[in-house]
Amino acid sequence: MNPLARLPSVDRLLSHPAVASLIDIHGRASMTGIVREILAATREAVKGGAQLPDEASLLEKVGAGATALATPKLRPVLNLTGTVLHTNLGRASLPDEAVEALVQAARNPCALEYDLASGARGDRDDIVNELLCELTGAEAATVVNNNAAAVFLLLNTLAAKKQVIVSRGELIEIGGAFRVPDIMSRAGAKLVEVGTTNRTHLTDFAENITPRTAMLMKVHASNYAIHGFTHVVPESELANLAHQHGLPFVIDLGSGTLTDLTKWNLPHEPTPADAIAAGADLVTFSGDKLLGGPQAGLLVGRKELIARIKKNPLKRALRVGKVTLAALEAVLRLYRNPDRLHLRLSSLRQLTRPEAEIHGVATRLLSALQTALVTLPVNVEIVSLKSQIGSGSLPVDRLPSAGFAIRPQSKIGGVLNRIEAALRAVDYPARPIIGRIEDGALLLDLRCLEPNDEAEFSASLAALRFTR
């Protein structure tokens, strides 16, 4: 007799009590799809000579299929890469104040575009306008989806069919297809590049101003630095030159911290307030880089220019939602008290974490990691490491940190890649651990493993499975 005849039918499996409860959770259509797939794969396997599985093992597979279905795609992970603002891992982690605010906004109706004083229709930018003006010295502000959108909207509003003068040294590419020349042409503006890669002078700008010039622009080099025989024109000189010709001077600042980072011994990063004080008419920056908030693009500057930008119909296409605004407002409020910022703003707390404290985390967790890897031919030790800030901020500067180095005991390769893959593959709800392989070692930088995450680290180790 054909063994396949004894395989249960789709209906029989679906009406099993164990599957019926899964149907309650996941829906009949999804569970039917899973059961069909499992039966089809089983049929192929049996035709190929495999033994016919019993009903219990089929039900186990159905259960596993349902679990996979319920696992979110957007998994929380432990960022042990050593890059604090890791774009691929979602950049800044939000402080509790922001998380609470965004949950409230998500769950409830809120006064997003509603003026509670008059009962009239409001403007969603008003939620953060005052805070942004206070923190940057600007006259007005507006918010869009990210800084790329901010730059695009600004160029499209003020420079469509006109020329924008930028130094050749600033025609940068930010990871993930943000290239200044491409954004410029998509926004309908004509790029006029002046100077050379390493040196640009005020005369380079002055000689290229024509009746078709819309603005002078400066772009923060962000993710690269040039050293040696270099010259950039000071912002105040560019502002003066622009204003003599009745033109705006705009700066794409990239990562926009709103406070002086040097007071925490971090490298200097120009602030929007510096830019406005130097005479910039408009400044754009990201919400989720050094600022430590949600993904957003912030535009601050002269009232009249911001008003024009807000009237561009594309503003409607690029605007942010209530959840983003709630988180952004909460984060901006923290900047009102810079003295406590390094305790309250998650990203800054991580960036300013002393090496000795990170070393302490490593000491606490070493034996757990060694135990988890005990069957593998590797040595685990605590090492000093260098973290990076990330997101194109301060590309050259490194922060002294600590963590684990996992090294193979022999030259026979592959074991590090196996561990790295297993750390990534832990089952939900444990968090995948993301490290980095460098110079023959798998490194786990513990800077971003905060006290609340230490139990998560242990849970991830407990969920580790090594294939083969």
Ligand SMILES: *Cc1c(COP(=O)(O)O)cnc(C)c1O
């Ligand atoms: C990061 C960056 C951008 C893009 O900002 P997003 O918020 O990622 O869209 C644009 N310009 C500069 C100079 C940057 O550093």
